[in-house]
Amino acid sequence: MLSVKNIVKYYGSNCAVNGLSFDVKNGEIFGLLGENGAGKTTTFRIIMGLLDSDSGTVTLDGKKIDYTVTDKIGFLTEERSLLTKMTVKEQLLYYGALKGMSEEKILKKMDLLLKEFEIEEYKNRKIKELSKGNQQKIQFIAAVMNDPKLLILDEPFTGLDPINVEMFKKHIRLLQNKGCSIIFSSHQMEHIEEFCEKLVILVKGKSILEGYIKDIKKDYQKQNIFIRGDIDIDEIKKIDGVISVSKKLDDYVIKIENDKIVEKVFKKISNCNITKFLVEEASLNEIFIAKVGEAK
Numbered sequence: 001m002l003s004v005k006n007i008v009k010y011y012g013s014n015c016a017v018n019g020l021s022f023d024v025k026n027g028e029i030f031g032l033l034g035e036n037g038a039g040k041t042t043t044f045r046i047i048m049g050l051l052d053s054d055s056g057t058v059t060l061d062g063k064k065i066d067y068t069v070t071d072k073i074g075f076l077t078e079e080r081s082l083l084t085k086m087t088v089k090e091q092l093l094y095y096g097a098l099k100g101m102s103e104e105k106i107l108k109k110m111d112l113l114l115k116e117f118e119i120e121e122y123k124n125r126k127i128k129e130l131s132k133g134n135q136q137k138i139q140f141i142a143a144v145m146n147d148p149k150l151l152i153l154d155e156p157f158t159g160l161d162p163i164n165v166e167m168f169k170k171h172i173r174l175l176q177n178k179g180c181s182i183i184f185s186s187h188q189m190e191h192i193e194e195f196c197e198k199l200v201i202l203v204k205g206k207s208i209l210e211g212y213i214k215d216i217k218k219d220y221q222k223q224n225i226f227i228r229g230d231i232d233i234d235e236i237k238k239i240d241g242v243i244s245v246s247k248k249l250d251d252y253v254i255k256i257e258n259d260k261i262v263e264k265v266f267k268k269i270s271n272c273n274i275t276k277f278l279v280e281e282a283s284l285n286e287i288f289i290a291k292v293g294e295a296k
């Protein structure tokens, strides 16, 4: 289990991380969210031991993270960090060695992963000759080739087509099933909703919302009703508890304060010609925008 306790980091007088705490259990995928500049990369660097925090502690299975546990960690950074003049094989041998793997083990694992990600033919090609998506695959392979206990994924799906996204997802699930603790960061909320049970949202280095996504959605209360048909939107806007009415393709989207308003809306349109009436919880995207907006 990864345990982050009360970490604080200042750059000069700028507080980049302000008393952040969270746990990621074995086999759990945890979402670390925040706007640009919120403190995510700084947090990752502290967890990895690449940057010292001013106070607070980070432990993996009860042990402080230093060079003795770095071979149990995998890190896929947002910025590309491949040495582009090297071949794929040279690159993976280099990263594997940094993680303390034997050459024999690296070569075996490399062949398995290159096959899994359908890029065996690039093994002896220079990184710079690979497409952006294939470079991303090499970066991912470098992060997971040691079967990490802790994996940090910062925008892992950047530059990938939908088929390759599925390939990555399959491998992430595989590591999760092996008990790996995974921290996942993305500005694409649909990926967070799909992968993470728990999350924290940072604003200026401070947690403004944390917990299980299903509880966060329940607490948020606001919901959306999707209606398709002939309705009088001015009448709906007058209902107490209706926040807004907008149009999305063929549907009217009625944002309501809580589920008690559903019945009122339903009554109002019951005599209209309706082909769709669907009630949905607010999306994580809406919650993120609302909560970050409130905090600021």
Ligand code: ATP
Pocket: 011, 014, 015, 016, 034, 035, 036, 037, 038, 039, 040, 041, 042, 043
């Ligand atoms: P993004 O989503 O844009 O990658 P982030 O959430 O990863 O952003 P950080 O890079 O951790 O945010 O930055 C947090 C704060 O710390 C910002 O105010 C940033 O300007 C500042 N900061 C980050 N790195 C440094 C540094 N090396 N020196 C000084 N200030 C820094």
